[in-house]
Amino acid sequence: MFCSKCGKEINDNAVICIHCGCATVNNRINTHSTTVNDDRDWSITLVLAIFLGIFGAHRFYTGHIAIAIAQLFTAGGCGIWALIDLIRLCANHIKDEKGHKLKKYNEEVGLSVFIIIFLLIMIGCIIFTSCI
Numbered sequence: 801m802f803c804s805k806c807g808k809e810i811n812d813n814a815v816i817c818i819h820c821g822c823a824t825v826n827n828r829i830n831t832h833s834t835t836v837n838d839d840r841d842w843s844i845t846l847v848l849a850i851f852l853g854i855f856g857a858h859r860f861y862t863g864h865i866a867i868a869i870a871q872l873f874t875a876g877g878c879g880i881w882a883l884i885d886l887i888r889l890c891a892n893h894i895k896d897e898k899g900h901k902l903k904k905y906n907e908e909v910g911l912s913v914f915i916i917i918f919l920l921i922m923i924g925c926i927i928f929t930s931c932i
Contacts, residue, residue, distance in 0.1 A: 842892065842902035846913065849889050853882035858889070863897030883917070890914040 803810050803817040803824065810817050814824050840862050849858040856871030876882030888894050890910040895901055 839900060839903045840896045842889075842905045843909070845894070845902055846889055846909070849882070849886045850913075853886055854879055856882075858885065858894075862894060862902070886917060887914060890917070 801810055801812045801814070801824070802808065803820060803822065805822040806817060806820040808817070808819045810819070810824065816823055845858045845861055848861050852858070854871070854876035856868035856876065859865075859868035859871055871877065871881055871885075874881070876885075885894065890913050892901060892905045892907075892910060
C-alpha cells in the first residue's frame with residue numbers, strides 16, 4: 801500500500817505513514833467502523849415530518865442540512881415541499897445523508913398515513929371549491 805499524501809510505500813496494516821505522519825485510509829475506515837451505528841429511525845422521521853415538516857425538522861434529523869435550511873426559510877416550499885417529503889417518507893423513499901434507508905420502516909403505518917393525507921387533501925379541495 802502507498803501513502804495517499806507522500807506516495808511512499810507503507811505497511812498494509814499501517815495506521816499512519818511513517819514517512820510523513822498522515823493518517824492512512826485504513827485508519828479512517830477503522831475509526832469509522834467502530835463508531836456507534838447512527839442509522840435514522842423511520843418513525844421519528846415521520847413524526848417530525850408530520851408536525852414540523854414545514855420547518856424541515858425531518859431533513860435536519862436525516863442529515864440533509866442544506867435542504868433543511870431551504871425548507872426552514874421557505875416554510876417547506878409553502879407546504880408543498882413538506883407534503884411531497886411526507887408522501888415520499890410514507891413510501892420509504894427518503895434516505896439519510898449517507899444514502900442508507902431509514903431503519904424500522906413500517907409499511908402499514910406508511911400506507912395508512914398516505915391514505916389519511918390523501919383524504920385530507922380531497923376534503924380540503926371539496927371545502928375550498930364549495931366556498932368559491
